[in-house]
Amino acid sequence: KQWYQRRVVITPGTDSVSVGKLQDKAWKKAISMAKGEKQTDNPDLIVKTIKRTEQKKKKASKEWNDRTGGQKKLQKDKQKKRQANIEKRIQGTKKRKMK
Numbered sequence: 837k838q839w840y841q842r843r844v845v846i847t848p849g850t851d852s853v854s855v856g857k858l859q860d861k862a863w864k865k866a867i868s869m870a871k872g873e874k875q876t877d878n879p880d881l882i883v884k885t886i887k888r889t890e891q892k893k894k895k896a897s898k899e900w901n902d903r904t905g906g907q908k909k910l911q912k913d914k915q916k917k918r919q920a921n922i923e924k925r926i927q928g929t930k931k932r933k934m935k
Contacts, residue, residue: 865877
């Protein structure tokens with residue numbers, strides 16, 4: 837009720853039509869709040885929501901980068917091991933041929 841009263845005082849040219857529109861708007865908001873619908877006209881909540889989504893995105897991207905970095909490291913280790921095994925096999929065949 838307070839925000840409605842402040843809005844009526846601030847509004848210049850408070851004729852009956854504009855006051856009626858404000859009352860209708862206030863009633864619609866009150867009814868939607870009573871129904872439990874999500875309110876999108878509170879700037880503080882909007883800022884909090886945006887900040888929360890940004891933090892989620894940042895966290896998800898960090899986890900993704902960690903995961904891809906770990907996979908790259910694992911892939912390099914496997915390639916290194918494979919290369920070592922190939923070299924070992926080549927050396928073994930060379931030794932057998934030399935005999």
